[in-house]
Amino acid sequence: MIRMGLKDELQQEVAGQAQDRMTLSVGPHHPATHGVLRLVLELEGETIVKATPEHGFLHTGIEKTAEHLTWQQAITVLDRMDYLSPLSNNLGYSLAVEKLLGIEVPPKAVWTRVLLAELQRISSHLVYFGTGGVDVGAMTPIFLAFDIREMILDIFEEVAGSRLHQSYFRIGGLQQDLPANFNEIMRNFIKKFPERLEELKSLILENPIFIDRTKGIGKLSPEEAIAHGLTGPNLRASGVPYDVRKAFPYCDYDKFDFEVPVGQNGDCYDRMVVRMREIEESFKIVQQAFEGMPEGPFRCEDRKISLPPKAEVKQSMEALIHHFKLVSYGFDVPPGEVYQAVESARGEFAVYVVSMGTNKPWRVRVRPPSFYAVHALPAMLKNCQIADMVVVIAAADPVFGEVDR
Amino acid sequence: MSKGPGWAALEELRREVIPEILKAFPEGVRELPTPFEIPQLQAEPGQIRPLAQWLKARGFNMLLDLSAVDYYPHRQGSDRFEVVYHFFAWPQLWKLRVRVPVGGERPEVDSLSDLWPNANPAEREVWDQFGIRFRGHPNLTRILNPDDFEGHPLRKDFPLRGHRDLITDIPLAERNPYQPIKE
Numbered sequence: 001m002i003r004m005g006l007k008d009e010l011q012q013e014v015a016g017q018a019q020d021r022m023t024l025s026v027g028p029h030h031p032a033t034h035g036v037l038r039l040v041l042e043l044e045g046e047t048i049v050k051a052t053p054e055h056g057f058l059h060t061g062i063e064k065t066a067e068h069l070t071w072q073q074a075i076t077v078l079d080r081m082d083y084l085s086p087l088s089n090n091l092g093y094s095l096a097v098e099k100l101l102g103i104e105v106p107p108k109a110v111w112t113r114v115l116l117a118e119l120q121r122i123s124s125h126l127v128y129f130g131t132g133g134v135d136v137g138a139m140t141p142i143f144l145a146f147d148i149r150e151m152i153l154d155i156f157e158e159v160a161g162s163r164l165h166q167s168y169f170r171i172g173g174l175q176q177d178l179p180a181n182f183n184e185i186m187r188n189f190i191k192k193f194p195e196r197l198e199e200l201k202s203l204i205l206e207n208p209i210f211i212d213r214t215k216g217i218g219k220l221s222p223e224e225a226i227a228h229g230l231t232g233p234n235l236r237a238s239g240v241p242y243d244v245r246k247a248f249p250y251c252d253y254d255k256f257d258f259e260v261p262v263g264q265n266g267d268c269y270d271r272m273v274v275r276m277r278e279i280e281e282s283f284k285i286v287q288q289a290f291e292g293m294p295e296g297p298f299r300c301e302d303r304k305i306s307l308p309p310k311a312e313v314k315q316s317m318e319a320l321i322h323h324f325k326l327v328s329y330g331f332d333v334p335p336g337e338v339y340q341a342v343e344s345a346r347g348e349f350a351v352y353v354v355s356m357g358t359n360k361p362w363r364v365r366v367r368p369p370s371f372y373a374v375h376a377l378p379a380m381l382k383n384c385q386i387a388d389m390v391v392v393i394a395a396a397d398p399v400f401g402e403v404d405r
Numbered sequence: 406m407s408k409g410p411g412w413a414a415l416e417e418l419r420r421e422v423i424p425e426i427l428k429a430f431p432e433g434v435r436e437l438p439t440p441f442e443i444p445q446l447q448a449e450p451g452q453i454r455p456l457a458q459w460l461k462a463r464g465f466n467m468l469l470d471l472s473a474v475d476y477y478p479h480r481q482g483s484d485r486f487e488v489v490y491h492f493f494a495w496p497q498l499w500k501l502r503v504r505v506p507v508g509g510e511r512p513e514v515d516s517l518s519d520l521w522p523n524a525n526p527a528e529r530e531v532w533d534q535f536g537i538r539f540r541g542h543p544n545l546t547r548i549l550n551p552d553d554f555e556g557h558p559l560r561k562d563f564p565l566r567g568h569r570d571l572i573t574d575i576p577l578a579e580r581n582p583y584q585p586i587k588e
Contacts, residue, residue, distance in 0.1 A: 056548055227523070249409040
């Protein structure tokens with residue numbers, strides 16, 4: 001049965017392998033693969049000698065679809081890639097197109113983007129701790145983590161009108177202004193969050209069973225991590241302090257005071273600690289962005305790019321023409337190509353956009369950080385026990401919407 | 406522009422390393438204008454492997470990204486596609502883009518999968534989506550699309566909804582005939 005789905009070269013390998021080895025196919029329908037990952041493991045007893053990831057089950061042709069939508073419409077399909085942090089996808093793409101257009105985004109939009117992108121990072125890491133806890137057999141963290149995440153999703157619902165795929169960052173600014181009760185809900189969140197996080201933290205990082213299951217598992221040296229193209233928390237856990245927000249700051253990140261947490265051993269435990277400390281740093285940025293939020297317009301005033309206010313459309317003929325033109329045709333973007341990297345919850349999420357001067361993108365290439373993380377799994381899984389496989393996958397934190405696109 | 410160490414590093418790369426590259430590869434590599442921060446080079450398909458080996462020795466230890474762009478129908482000859490490499494050097498914070506035009510009946514470039522392990526899946530994806538071959542790749546198979554997929558979907562002459570009809574007149578029983586079990 002196992003042989004049926006294997007590719008030719010794997011079949012040959014099975015035929016030629018040593019007598020005491022066993023080939024085991026895990027997934028794609030396995031709850032611990034965090035989506036639809038299939039791993040072909042070669043085992044010697046219970047030790048993994050070789051692992052081959054196979055993915056593509058969630059491939060929906062998002063890059064191809066984006067080429068057939070206008071620049072502004074493409075944001076909605078890009079949302080569906082990294083479904084745990086869609087705002088980072090929006091941010092990378094909007095920044096890239098704004099660079100090609102050569103427009104300035106008003107400060108209020110920039111700071112709101114920072115605030116919501118950091119909230120998104122917190123919510124994404126909370127899912128990581130919840131599901132990661134289930135993978136090592138702890139049922140309590142998922143309820144705590146999802147409860148905290150619920151507070152963040154409520155904020156998203158108030159701000160953008162939807163909880164998961166917000167499409168809130170648009171080219172030129174934001175989709176709509178912040179709601180009237182924004183200050184109130186944010187103060188409520190800032191008051192409650194640290195206490196709730198402390199509860200989750202003590203449950204995970206100080207739990208002896210958790211430490212036993214994760215310490216020393218799936219080690220990667222800094223050189224290996226760099227060679228495999230890992231970025232984000234997975235790279236920093238190996239002791240490489242590379243963060244796009246610090247090295248190539250976008251969105252005024254140089255004006256915020258935060259640290260880049262770094263691990264030492266590059267094992268699963270360090271990957272968890274780095275993410276937990278990242279939640280705390282992100283919360284620091286959220287507080288700063290909330291307190292220093294500038295006043296002013298929420299999207300750029302260029303009527304050729306952003307929609308005119310509805311009141312104006314009812315009064316002015318020109319505004320009506322702009323509205324009609326933007327909704328039906330969109331806008332042309334000057335020819336060129338740009339590579340814009342942002343630090344998403346999973347690492348360096350970069351968009352390479354090519355424009356030929358038309359109202360549709362010629363090519364939207366996304367550098368998916370989880371794609372490279374999945375292909376670093378064989379290096380992490382080498383000489384692991386089969387029972388630790390789930391922990392290694394959970395700690396690498398791949399999101400398959402993004403791997404397969 | 407925000408302040409950060411990376412921007413100064415890119416300036417340094419443009420000032421110091423790029424002239425070195427152009428000196429080491431007088432033919433087949435040329436500098437392109439830099440409209441947005443990251444310096445870019447254009448290399449001939451035959452030059453990418455020696456260039457990549459040179460860059461790796463010079464400190465570019467990460468292959469950040471490897472993808473391709475199809476310029477059909479604007480370009481139809483031997484430069485129809487462009488394979489785009491982004492190299493990154495840690496801790497120098499250099500980012501460099503190398504664009505390699507390929508085309509013709511059988512577009513092909515050299516594989517870098519023995520230099521950086523993550524070139525292996527990235528090159529498989531480019532082969533899957535664009536049909537560009539990588540000479541010397543150990544396992545050039547489809548990665549996102551199913552193995553029996555026809556065509557290369559990110560090519561511009563591939564229709565959005567595919568070559569095959571979604572609705573056909575062929576009855577279900579004939580579309581999915583009984584086949585004897587093979588061992």
